Amino acid sequence: MAKLIYASNMSLDGWTEDERGALDWAPPDDEVFAFITDLMRSAGTYLYGRRMYDAMAVWETDPALAEQSDLRGDFANAWQAADKVVYSTTLAAVSTANTRLERHFDPGAVHDMKAAASSDLLVGGPNLAAQAVKAGLVDECQLFIWPVVLGGRKPALPTDTRAELELVDER
Numbered sequence: 575m576a577k578l579i580y581a582s583n584m585s586l587d588g589w590t591e592d593e594r595g596a597l598d599w600a601p602p603d604d605e606v607f608a609f610i611t612d613l614m615r616s617a618g619t620y621l622y623g624r625r626m627y628d629a630m631a632v633w634e635t636d637p638a639l640a641e642q643s644d645l646r647g648d649f650a651n652a653w654q655a656a657d658k659v660v661y662s663t664t665l666a667a668v669s670t671a672n673t674r675l676e677r678h679f680d681p682g683a684v685h686d687m688k689a690a691a692s693s694d695l696l697v698g699g700p701n702l703a704a705q706a707v708k709a710g711l712v713d714e715c716q717l718f719i720w721p722v723v724l725g726g727r728k729p730a731l732p733t734d735t736r737a738e739l740e741l742v743d744e745r
Contacts, residue, residue: 577714578713579613580712582703582717583730584730585724588730588731590729592724592727593726597629599720600722607645610649610718617694620657620658620659621697622661624661625699627699630698631670634653634670657674658673658674659676659687660676679705703732707731708735
């Protein structure tokens with residue numbers, strides 16, 4: 575069975591967004607960007623909530639991003655190659671290829687995706703990831719912890735669920 579990996583940037587105090595809801599407080603350097611690209615490339619399917627999908631779709635809808643550097647081009651290629659599932663009750667349609675829209679998160683369907691997948695799945699976005707953690711579907715967390723205290727909003731991890739984790743690696 576494939577793993578479901580939750581990948582997210584996180585401030586030292588545990589937030590994914592600053593106080594304005596912005597996600598731009600953690601621009602990765604080349605080493606981190608390459609590491610994230612390798613992680614993205616290892617997965618065949620990405621699961622997103624609407625906001626994370628909107629933030630990531632630019633890697634397909636804005637070709638100028640990929641043209642900025644070889645690293646960005648590699649990331650765009652990895653992102654575009656994967657299948658995407660967007661969970662949203664408000665999104666009218668998706669704007670990228672290899673993407674399907676689901677109205678509600680169904681833990682049973684995600685379990686079935688994991689069982690049928692030939693490569694790992696990534697879940698992005700703290701709200702969707704919290705649902706997956708609560709359902710016991712997340713096998714691994716790849717948290718990129720930045721040395722900043724945001725006092726922000728949207729915690730990276732669910733605040734109302736206990737999960738026993740094991741530190742496998744750090745860098």
